[in-house]
Amino acid sequence: MRSDAKKNYDHILQVAHIVVTEQGADASLRDIARRADIGLGTLYRHFPTREALLDALLRSGFDELTTKAQELETASSSDAALLSWLREVVTGTGVYQGIVTVMVAAMEDTESALHASCAALRAAGARLLVRAQAEGLAHADIDGDDLFSLIAALAWLSDQPASAPRAEHHFNIIASSILTSRASGNLRTQL
Known part of the structure; x- marks a missing residue:
């Protein structure tokens, strides 16, 4: 250029x-x-396209989140790593109101300019999830698609003014639905 x-x-x-x-x-x-x-x-x-512009706006943040996930793959505590990354993704997607709807649509549309960035983000989270599952710290019936959907739900809730004051409560509910009771107990003692 x-x-x-x-x-x-x-x-x-x-x-x-x-x-x-x-x-x-x-x-x-x-x-x-x-x-x-x-x-x-x-x-x-x-x-x-609008998606091409949004991809350019989001790509560096998504790349950072993907890199962060790669770094966390070797963290000593796989459950804490997964939740740390989950929190960062929810915060990162909350920068632009309404972006979650665009991200979810991009996952279904392989022709979308945002698809590759969203898919990379989903794959990074899935690797953290699989690691926590392998250690018995995350429920085995959740996959990367479910995790991406839960991220979208949390980000969407954070986007809603009436829900914003309860964002931490909502995060904890989702975290407890991802982690096993063993992991939840481990995290309580770490906090």
Whole structure:
């Protein structure tokens, strides 16, 4: 990418971050272009779809969460590692209101620009889950798809103003549905 095109790309992403933070995942692309002081055609040249723009906004955070999961795969406590990562993912997906709906749809649509990033995130969580299951610390009847759905549920609840004050309570309910009673007891003694 030429340096001027890269500068334009980065500027659009900076403005898009602000607008999507303010307006959520359904933010007006026209508003993003206007505030970036570019034409709508220029926006679409860099980001042909809304999903492509959202993927660019989310990719670095998702990559960090995937890397974090890889690091946690060798942590001494697989249950604590899984919950630590789960908490970070829920927080990370809460940056943009409405992003969870887009993420869930992207998992079903392999043509979506967001699909690969979401699939990598799901796979990273699944590896942490499998490790905890192998140690008898997570329920065996949960898989990576279930974990991704639980993350989406927690993130969606966090997105709801009426639910926000109970976010920690909701997290603990989900955590107890993932972990075995042995793991839950281990974590209580660690806290």
